[in-house]
Amino acid sequence: PRTFAMTFPPGTHAMWLRYWLGAGGINPDADVSLITIPPPQMVANMKVGKMDGFCVGEPWNARAIADGIGFTVITTQAIWCNHPEKVCAFTAEFAEKNPKTVKAVLKALHQASVFIDELGNRPEVAEIVSRPAYINCPKEIILGRLLGKYDHSDGNGEHEDKDYMRFFERGANFPWKSHGVWWLTQFRRWGMVKEPPDYTTLVNHVHRPDIYRAVAEEMGVSVPVADLKKEILFDGIAFDPEKPEEYARSFSVNNIIS
Numbered sequence: 001p002r003t004f005a006m007t008f009p010p011g012t013h014a015m016w017l018r019y020w021l022g023a024g025g026i027n028p029d030a031d032v033s034l035i036t037i038p039p040p041q042m043v044a045n046m047k048v049g050k051m052d053g054f055c056v057g058e059p060w061n062a063r064a065i066a067d068g069i070g071f072t073v074i075t076t077q078a079i080w081c082n083h084p085e086k087v088c089a090f091t092a093e094f095a096e097k098n099p100k101t102v103k104a105v106l107k108a109l110h111q112a113s114v115f116i117d118e119l120g121n122r123p124e125v126a127e128i129v130s131r132p133a134y135i136n137c138p139k140e141i142i143l144g145r146l147l148g149k150y151d152h153s154d155g156n157g158e159h160e161d162k163d164y165m166r167f168f169e170r171g172a173n174f175p176w177k178s179h180g181v182w183w184l185t186q187f188r189r190w191g192m193v194k195e196p197p198d199y200t201t202l203v204n205h206v207h208r209p210d211i212y213r214a215v216a217e218e219m220g221v222s223v224p225v226a227d228l229k230k231e232i233l234f235d236g237i238a239f240d241p242e243k244p245e246e247y248a249r250s251f252s253v254n255n256i257i258s
Helices: 012-023 039-047 060-066 092-097 099-117 119-129 139-146 177-189 199-206 209-219 244-249
Strands: 003-006 033-036 149-151 158-160
Touching (some): 039 060, 099 119, 099 209, 139 149
């Protein structure tokens, strides 16, 4: 079977890869082989033929193209526009004992996110993260896609993607509870969760928009008033966070046993 790499079995890139394969009628656990490779090692492993494709965050997709060994089939924003990605997480114990520290971190993240969302600041951002202490990749490779300028190396040349990476705009870093529900539906869909989970209780325990809103209020920042929202991904299947188990079971390609 074909081999595809992702960064962590229950992680975001694994879920994007699984969702994309599933939409094409391919069961990622039965029809292909999935392997785990750390992001900075993706390109090197593809060079030696360890996998046929991979799903990873930037700049490693752009790096594969720059090195002449790959092309982009689809971007994750094309799979799910304005999708969630990384999280800022604390243990409950730490958050309860250090509320001021948690708020300070969230305020710093907000300020950084707003700064990065200004396209004029992104060349500086690319230069900073390109350094050996961080990504260790040429800033020129990082900057293009950070600005929303994509060349998929598919013969169609460069194009601008209006849905380029956001860090605060469009509610990008708001901890939507519906996002947590969606992840659980995919864990359920692929058999990572054997029985129907208590979606609401689990998500309410982990996602804390109340803390986010408290910080936003102190900073005078407007944030969403709802905790849940419906979504439609690229395959046209509607996700209703109020009906998670029904959604998980709605896919023709799944590994649900009970």
